[in-house]
Amino acid sequence: MTIHIGAAPGDIAETVLMPGDPRRAKWAAENFLQNATCINDVRGMSGFTGTWQGHRVTIQGSGMGMPSLSIYANELIRDYGAKTLIRIGSCGGMQDHVGLRDIVIAMTSTTLSTPSRGFFRELNFAPCADFGLLERAVAAARGHGVTTHVGGIYSSDVFYDERQDLNDQMVRHGILAVEMEAAELYTVAARFGARALAVLTVSDHLPTGAALSSDERESSFGEMVEIALEAAFA
């Protein structure tokens, strides 16, 4: 057990999918894993371990924002031996061509700050995805026939962002989408020699204000889970 994860040693698989929403962890475990059991419910941040095509997988909620994700990523890697961590999250499309339900696979993520910022002092560390996971996720997404974008994203500290000028610079520099966790996931994984990737589904589109309904979110999110699982074990 750790401070934030109640799982016993050995209860957590080496491959962990990490949605922000603990209810998405439960939904994904029920729909995509065999023999899934709940291995964590500390603070209601549910985690489940089961198998997918014979491979052991844990799906553990990360909470929203980089400080929360950082706690879970640190404990999963350092205390439970997780080696592959794939975020399965929602995001806001920032470019006109990044539409609702599209998949975004993050090569790298720009931030103002992460919980790791203090380590680097004057250095601007460039968080980046594991290339092997990334290329397998792209192949899996193509196999699903879903519109997929691969490139840079923005991990923001705020959901209700009043700095339109910052968003404008992101758009100008080709950033595909905004979410709130990937940069810290990539940074923590790099620090401890783990592999990380973020596979995201566009749940809303910033240029137009279009957004998926909750029903549409559930049906679209299935492809993201399958892409992440295929990338982990291809």
Ligand SMILES: O=P(O)(O)O[C@H]1O[C@H](CO)[C@@H](O)[C@H]1O
């Ligand atoms: O859908 P999840 O994985 O939570 O991801 C996105 O949704 C939350 C904001 O609503 C943030 O956590 C953001 O990164």
Ligand SMILES: O=c1cc[nH]c(=O)[nH]1
């Ligand atoms: O962080 C997020 C997630 C989804 N949509 C957004 O606009 N931001």
